[in-house]
Amino acid sequence: MRNNTNLSSIKNTKPIALYNSEQVYAMEQAWFAEGYDSFGLMKQAAWQMTQQIEQIYERKTVSTSHSANTNVYHRSAHPRRASIWVGKGNNGGDGWLIAHYLQQAGWQVEVMTVGFSENDFDIHDQPVTSKTPRDKDSDSRNITDATKALQIALASSCHYQRFEDIISHDDAGKRNLPADIYIDALFGIGLDRAPEGAYKAAINAFNNVTQQNNALAIAVDIPSGLVASTGEVFERIAIQADVTLCLIARKFGLHTKDGTDYSGDIVDIPLIPHQEACQQTASHHMVAQKNASQAFEPVATLLTAAHSMKPRRQNSYKGSYGHVLVIGGNRVDGSQGMGGAAILSAASTMATGAGKITVACHEAFHGSLLTSLPDAMTINLHDISGVKGLIKQASIVAIGMGLGRDEKAKTLFINYVQAAIENEKSIVIDADGLYHLASLHMGNHELITELREYSANHQVCLTPHSGEAARLLDQKISEIESNRLQAVKQCAATYGGDWILKGAGSLVLEQEEGKEQIYVCDVGNAGMATAGMGDVLSGVTTGLLAQQDLSAEARSLHQAVLIHGFAGDVLVNQANSDTNTLLVGQRGLQAQDMLAAIRHVMQLMIV
Numbered sequence: 001m002r003n004n005t006n007l008s009s010i011k012n013t014k015p016i017a018l019y020n021s022e023q024v025y026a027m028e029q030a031w032f033a034e035g036y037d038s039f040g041l042m043k044q045a046a047w048q049m050t051q052q053i054e055q056i057y058e059r060k061t062v063s064t065s066h067s068a069n070t071n072v073y074h075r076s077a078h079p080r081r082a083s084i085w086v087g088k089g090n091n092g093g094d095g096w097l098i099a100h101y102l103q104q105a106g107w108q109v110e111v112m113t114v115g116f117s118e119n120d121f122d123i124h125d126q127p128v129t130s131k132t133p134r135d136k137d138s139d140s141r142n143i144t145d146a147t148k149a150l151q152i153a154l155a156s157s158c159h160y161q162r163f164e165d166i167i168s169h170d171d172a173g174k175r176n177l178p179a180d181i182y183i184d185a186l187f188g189i190g191l192d193r194a195p196e197g198a199y200k201a202a203i204n205a206f207n208n209v210t211q212q213n214n215a216l217a218i219a220v221d222i223p224s225g226l227v228a229s230t231g232e233v234f235e236r237i238a239i240q241a242d243v244t245l246c247l248i249a250r251k252f253g254l255h256t257k258d259g260t261d262y263s264g265d266i267v268d269i270p271l272i273p274h275q276e277a278c279q280q281t282a283s284h285h286m287v288a289q290k291n292a293s294q295a296f297e298p299v300a301t302l303l304t305a306a307h308s309m310k311p312r313r314q315n316s317y318k319g320s321y322g323h324v325l326v327i328g329g330n331r332v333d334g335s336q337g338m339g340g341a342a343i344l345s346a347a348s349t350m351a352t353g354a355g356k357i358t359v360a361c362h363e364a365f366h367g368s369l370l371t372s373l374p375d376a377m378t379i380n381l382h383d384i385s386g387v388k389g390l391i392k393q394a395s396i397v398a399i400g401m402g403l404g405r406d407e408k409a410k411t412l413f414i415n416y417v418q419a420a421i422e423n424e425k426s427i428v429i430d431a432d433g434l435y436h437l438a439s440l441h442m443g444n445h446e447l448i449t450e451l452r453e454y455s456a457n458h459q460v461c462l463t464p465h466s467g468e469a470a471r472l473l474d475q476k477i478s479e480i481e482s483n484r485l486q487a488v489k490q491c492a493a494t495y496g497g498d499w500i501l502k503g504a505g506s507l508v509l510e511q512e513e514g515k516e517q518i519y520v521c522d523v524g525n526a527g528m529a530t531a532g533m534g535d536v537l538s539g540v541t542t543g544l545l546a547q548q549d550l551s552a553e554a555r556s557l558h559q560a561v562l563i564h565g566f567a568g569d570v571l572v573n574q575a576n577s578d579t580n581t582l583l584v585g586q587r588g589l590q591a592q593d594m595l596a597a598i599r600h601v602m603q604l605m606i607v
């Protein structure tokens, strides 16, 4: 689990460039092409990680002794013990060298190997090369960097045992040295399929033993089992790390989907000045220049901080902050309807500071809407000419929240989106609006083309979760989830516009000067996995976009996701802040609680 969000970071932290595995391999290759040695890089990586591990251990020891109210730091009587679990790739090579360096520093180390045969430890008379195990064509007699690392560790008498030997014994648990720190060097960025057999058993055993011993779990580069380019964990088999020591460049997969659950705190160990490596390679190989510079362009940018906002001008009035029209909250005959969706969305637009709001919802909900939001104006959702008239007056139209999925609702959707296009309004489409959009796409309806063309010069924002994205792309949810980055790009390519793909580590795709920018928003929490949270997000998005006085960044989609996520974090006390006064908790957090928290976060962002 990630550390708590620090609310001081709302304004202060810098965006972080995120890369996929192929790019990291390309960075390494560019570096080696400059004449740098690959084994030298591995040694440097392991040395720096060893320093980090020592520091992390010291910090943990100090904080443990403080929490025991001793207020005294004292080293425990036994030597510090590390259990290092290594696989056969270069990630395992890092692990062997860490074992060697820790042992040199006085630690008692034990290496647990997975996937090794007895012959692999026969280190004599083998020719040496710096080829990596990924060089499939390499001469099998040659020794890889990982084997060189193994040789160094064995030459310095690091103790090791094969995981395969201990799992076959009944007393497997006892054979495993209890340790203060467990280091995962089973798989790095080379993992490309679900771990099976001994690997699967080793990952489970690692997680069990760290939990039983209440020991720190530190992952080398990326927790084994987590796919660096997508954030996917196959069948929930992955190392549960407290800390990940991320080598060379920050991996995209650490921050979206399962990545947030498995990677713990992330410590960067950059090793290579990769922007420089890119430029040098490019200047040496002019033909490759274009490809090289593209290869190092981040796949996304991680945002942990929102943009600050200026106070309002004193000489302003409600018209200065936009007129929002929310269209949704329908009641289909025989059902209770979904008035709450439109109400939550409308209330959220106001919480962000929109000047004026009208809600076009079913008449059955007008009373309850006015009770909870007396500042709203209302109109009957089914009064097509009336609503079209209001679309003319509005500065932005948000459509879909509780709109309904029947044919009548579809007709309303087509009419109102067409009217918004004709009147050149910004449009936010969510929930049932996305459902209709997918149906219209399947039926080759002209509105799809109109909307795509319109989005080239006007703001159209679409906010699906994975299920909605799956329908929009006519794919399975599992396909979307297995590559969220690709999914959000496909959505934009198919429909045009700016996108939020919601979920843990929400992705935002914004068209900026003809170029797609993709952001991962590292805020929010699982307490927000409750009904109505998406309606709140569409409201925050619409409310910000309505306020023309805000800077372009402050009225962006990624800002909306950050405010929404920070508000959720404030409520569950995941945000450490002196100004944090609201506390609900992850279980029991409701969408309606978000309104006060949104106002709280908006206020914190004023400079």
Ligand SMILES: NC(=O)C1=CN([C@@H]2O[C@H](COP(=O)(O)OP(=O)(O)OC[C@H]3O[C@@H](n4cnc5c(N)ncnc54)[C@H](OP(=O)(O)O)[C@@H]3O)[C@@H](O)[C@H]2O)[C@@H](O)CC1
Binding pocket: 028, 038, 039, 041, 042, 045, 087, 088, 089, 090, 091, 092, 094, 132, 133, 134, 145, 186, 187, 188, 189, 190, 191, 192, 193, 194, 195, 196, 199, 220, 221, 222, 247
């Ligand atoms: N280059 C350098 O000098 C530096 C590299 N560095 C380090 O190298 C790491 C990348 O190393 P890597 O490319 O060897 O990949 P890694 O993840 O160790 O091994 C993967 C291998 O395992 C296999 N495999 C995959 N999935 C599997 C599965 N489910 N179950 C079983 N086997 C599976 C697959 O082989 P296959 O079986 O397909 O032949 C694949 O080749 C990187 O994260 C960083 O820690 C740093 O030291 C900096 C310097």
Ligand SMILES: Nc1ncnc2c1ncn2[C@@H]1O[C@H](COP(=O)(O)OP(=O)(O)O)[C@@H](O)[C@H]1O
Binding pocket: 431, 465, 502, 503, 504, 505, 506, 523, 524, 525, 526, 527, 528, 529, 530, 531, 532, 533, 534, 535, 536, 537, 564
């Ligand atoms: N585990 C989580 N971590 C971060 N954000 C989350 C998490 N679960 C849900 N959210 C956020 O809460 C919102 C839920 O939206 P959605 O699924 O559309 O809900 P609904 O349709 O019920 O309104 C999204 O913005 C999503 O990103």
